[in-house]
Amino acid sequence: MGAGKTTVGQLVAGALGVPFADTDTVIEQRIGKTVQEMFVDDGEQAFRALEREVVAEHLAGHDGVLSLGGGAVLDPGTQTLLEPHRVVFLRVGLAEAVKRVGLGVGRPLLLGNVRSRVKVLLDERAPIYEGLARFIVDTDGRAPEDVAAEVVAALAALEETP
Template identity: 65%
Template sequence: MGAGKTTVAGLLAEAWGVSVRDTDHDVERAEGRTISDIFVDSGEAEFRRLEREAVAAALASHDGVLALGGGAVLDPGTRELLAGHEVVFLRVGLADAVKRVGLGTSRPLLLGNVRGQIKALLDERTPIYESVATLVVDTDGRTPEDVAGDIDATLTRNRS
């Protein structure tokens, strides 16, 4: 959350001449409602199921850059789907995440103490992100362009 996934994905897609797809947008489009509404009306478990289906569909049909929601890899089925794919974890620290997300947010998992909730999410999720990632890139204090440039250079070098 606040790492710049959607922005960096767009920059990479542009640099590589491919399309970009965001599974959060796929879920919202398929359901005809926002992620916040899905969380409130149907619960997190249902959202994660919908998200897993969106990731599976995108991996099967999309050959560009794919941006996943921040909690996608919490689902073991989604982690299995990602095996064998290049997965980049955009690591963000607490201070930068709070600055980027803001304290007046409509994100469903940040009700109440935003800073405390972000810290709890980072503490819970970081080991999972690292276990799935084939590349980890720090984003603190960096522009999306710098982050995308590092990813591009590393992945291009690894493919050579």
């Protein structure tokens, strides 16, 4: 959350000349409401089930850059589906994440004390992200264009590795 997944993903896709998809956007288009509204109306469990479905569909059929919602990788089935893919973890520190997400408006998992909620989420998720990632790119204090350039370079290096 706040790492720049969508912005950087779009820049990487543009640099590589491939399509870009964001699973949260796909979900919103499919259900006709925001992720936040789905959390309120249907609950997190219903959202996670739909998220699992959308991620699986896109991992199987999307030939480009795919941005996943921050909680998507909590699902063990999704973790398994991600294993053969070139997963990039855009790492963001606590202070930077809090600054970027502001008061958490539109982010249902940040209700209450934003800083403490972001810390809990980072502590819970970072080991999973790191375990799935082919490489990690730090985003703190960096322009999205610089982060995207590092991702493109790392992807190119993966292609060159036998």
